[in-house]
Amino acid sequence: MKQSHLFTKTxxxxxxxxxxLNAELLIKAxxxxxxxxxxxxxxxxxxxxxxxxENIIREEMDAIGGQEMRTSVFQNKEVWEKSNRWDDAVVDxxxxxxxxxxxxxxxxxxxxxxxxxxLKQYISSYKDLPVYPYDFKNIFRNETRSKSGILRGRExxxxxxxxxxxxxxxxxxxxxxxxxxxxxxxxxAGIGHLTYITFASGGTFAKFSHExxxxxxxxxxxxxxxxxxxxxxxxxxxxxEVIESLGxxxxxxxxxxxIEVGNIFSLGTKFSEPFDLKYKDENxxxxxxIMGSYGVGLGRLMGTIVEVLSDDKGIIWPESVAPxxxxxxxxxxxxxxxxxxxxxxxxxxxxxxxxxxDDRIDVSAGxxxxxxxxxxxxxxxxxxxxxxxxxxxxxxxxxxxxGRIVNxxxxxxxxxxxx
RNA sequence: CGGGGUGUAGUAUAUCGGUAGUAUACGUGUUUUGGGAACACGAGGGCCGGGUUCGAUUCCCGGCACCCCGACCA
Numbered sequence: 437m438k439q440s441h442l443f444t445k446t447x448x449x450x451x452x453x454x455x456x457l458n459a460e461l462l463i464k465a466x467x468x469x470x471x472x473x474x475x476x477x478x479x480x481x482x483x484x485x486x487x488x489x490e491n492i493i494r495e496e497m498d499a500i501g502g503q504e505m506r507t508s509v510f511q512n513k514e515v516w517e518k519s520n521r522w523d524d525a526v527v528d529x530x531x532x533x534x535x536x537x538x539x540x541x542x543x544x545x546x547x548x549x550x551x552x553x554x555l556k557q558y559i560s561s562y563k564d565l566p567v568y569p570y571d572f573k574n575i576f577r578n579e580t581r582s583k584s585g586i587l588r589g590r591e592x593x594x595x596x597x598x599x600x601x602x603x604x605x606x607x608x609x610x611x612x613x614x615x616x617x618x619x620x621x622x623x624x625a626g627i628g629h630l631t632y633i634t635f636a637s638g639g640t641f642a643k644f645s646h647e648x649x650x651x652x653x654x655x656x657x658x659x660x661x662x663x664x665x666x667x668x669x670x671x672x673x674x675x676x677e678v679i680e681s682l683g684x685x686x687x688x689x690x691x692x693x694x695i696e697v698g699n700i701f702s703l704g705t706k707f708s709e710p711f712d713l714k715y716k717d718e719n720x721x722x723x724x725x726i727m728g729s730y731g732v733g734l735g736r737l738m739g740t741i742v743e744v745l746s747d748d749k750g751i752i753w754p755e756s757v758a759p760x761x762x763x764x765x766x767x768x769x770x771x772x773x774x775x776x777x778x779x780x781x782x783x784x785x786x787x788x789x790x791x792x793x794d795d796r797i798d799v800s801a802g803x804x805x806x807x808x809x810x811x812x813x814x815x816x817x818x819x820x821x822x823x824x825x826x827x828x829x830x831x832x833x834x835x836x837x838x839g840r841i842v843n844x845x846x847x848x849x850x851x852x853x854x855x
Numbered sequence: 856c857g858g859g860g861u862g863u864a865g866u867a868u869a870u871c872g873g874u875a876g877u878a879u880a881c882g883u884g885u886u887u888u889g890g891g892a893a894c895a896c897g898a899g900g901g902c903c904g905g906g907u908u909c910g911a912u913u914c915c916c917g918g919c920a921c922c923c924c925g926a927c928c929a
Contacts, residue, residue: 448879448891449867453921473921527929546929580856580927588928656928768888802890809890820889830889 437760438781439794442466444479446807456654458739459585461751465810467759474582474590476735481811484759486593489734490572492624492756493595496617500610502568502597507550509574511542515553519710529578543576548703548729551598552711559600559725562717566606570597572734584654586739587695593735599728602715607726611702614730618648618698625737626754630744631697634659635682636670641704644673648698648732652743655695662688695740698732751812752834760792762851763813767801767820777819780829780844789851809834817847 444466451463454470462468467482478486494504516522522542524530531543544550551569558564572595582590599614601607615633622631627650634647649659649668661668662684669678669689679686707713708725717723738757745752755761762784766777774795781793792813794804801820808816818830818839829847832839842850 445880446891447866452861452867455922470921521929529928548929577928581925583923765889770888798888800888800890800892802888802892804891805889806891818889822889 437792439792440796442480442792444481446810454585456583456585456587456739456743457746458587458654458742461742461746461810462586462739465751465812468586474579474588476586476589478735481759482738485738485753485757486734488757488759489625489737490595493572493621493732493734496621496624497568497570497595497597500568500613500617501566502570504571505569506571506573507544507547507554509544509576511544511550512553513540513542515549516542519549519552519707521549529580531576531578544573545575545577547571547573547596548598548707548727549711552707552713552727555600555725556711556713559713559715562602562715562723565715565725566599566601566610568597568599568610570595570730584656584739586735587654587743588656589735592733594731594733597730599726599730600713601726601728602717602723604726607702607728611700611728614700614728615646618700618730618732621732622648622650622697622737624756625741626756627697627741627744632659632661632666632668632694634668634670634694634696635673635678636699637672638701639703639706641706642702645699645701647696649694650697650740650744651692651694652740653693654740654743655693657694657696659692659694660689661692663690664688668692668694695736695743697737697740698730700730701728703727703729746812749806750810753812753814755814758812758814760813761790762792762815762817763808763811764791764793765801765804765808765816765818766793766795767804767818769797770821773819773821773824776824780817780819780847783844783848784851787848787851815851 446466447464450460454460454463462482463470465481466479467485469477469479471477513522521527527545530545532540534540572593574591575594576591579588579590582588599607599610601610619628622628631648631650634649635644636647638644647670649657658671659668660671660674669682704726705724707727713725714722715725741754741757742751745754753759764777764781764784766774777795781791784791794807812834814834816832816834823830823841826841828841828843830839830841831847831850
């Protein structure tokens, strides 16, 4: 992508109506656009990051048997009445609207009912189970107060997987696999070192649910972490009894603020019961399906990465989710420089390196450096009269202070070995 | 939903009951090009409704929007 064709540009000023670091940096750098409180559009750079995150999650879900599909946003009132979650007195953050004929419909705020209703058509035998469908979609919640930039919005993009198992044992095996898959997701997204599996309220059917909490002052949750064991307890279930049952020592637990980037929990028969979601076992006997749910908000994950990985100059994207692999800067109006830079750009593209090429002619070197730091692409390669005189191109990681000169061959090899 | 605050140009801000200023971004031109270059010229602005007033962007009332704290968060 040539930067001269990128329709966004960076801003010098921070937006006056955003306090949170994630929104400030993402808006300044041109990744997102604020539409209203709690509602953001993703611009070309931002969408590239979302897609990278989406692919990581998709790979991890497919690896444990997930099957991607897409449930509708419009929701049927009758379906939700079965589980008693249509009533505003039960769920107060529905967005509801009406068809022209007066029929009430809702906009998805979660997916359990939709999946249970669909699966009822297809699950009738033990041979049909287990199944693990999931989707990525936009979710709508009429929050009384949105806050913290893209960490808590009224419209957000998430992945939700639901497990449908024959019995508790089968469910538990999958649950553990999902737990590991979730660990993989956050490690691959570059925040594994700050993310703790956190024991939280489990509802009716399980003692605990598990949240994946990333340490940051921007978080809304208070958790108590055991650094050695790498686990934590959410404040909502932080009691002596729970601490003891988990084999933890109160004296070693440290209170921290964190943001919930993912959660998994066992639903038991909470939804299969009202939907009468049953299967016949080998003996022809009816059994209720055991469900579990596994969610992660992609926008929130993206915002969390920005919260924990930035410096005073801008964002520092992990390579796995960066909008581009490499930021190529051509400095000066010198013809040879620009020709060399364009040539290198083409070669990088043919080597399947994702490049943002700052080919803007009338932009000063300082401005290009500042933009590059703000946008936060992992590798920066500078082509200039000076670099060419010194034998090639200057490469520098976003995390490094100083770059070094390499020739074209070294550059291409370096990128290959780094994947 | 309770409390507090703020609405001025694409963005960030200043002043003011009587012609709304600056920076940045933008357009044109000249000179610049390794850490947000310089100069000149140009274009662009008072959230909505009502009231007070000769005159309101400013004061008052209502609305709407946004931000913060709290409550809430399937």
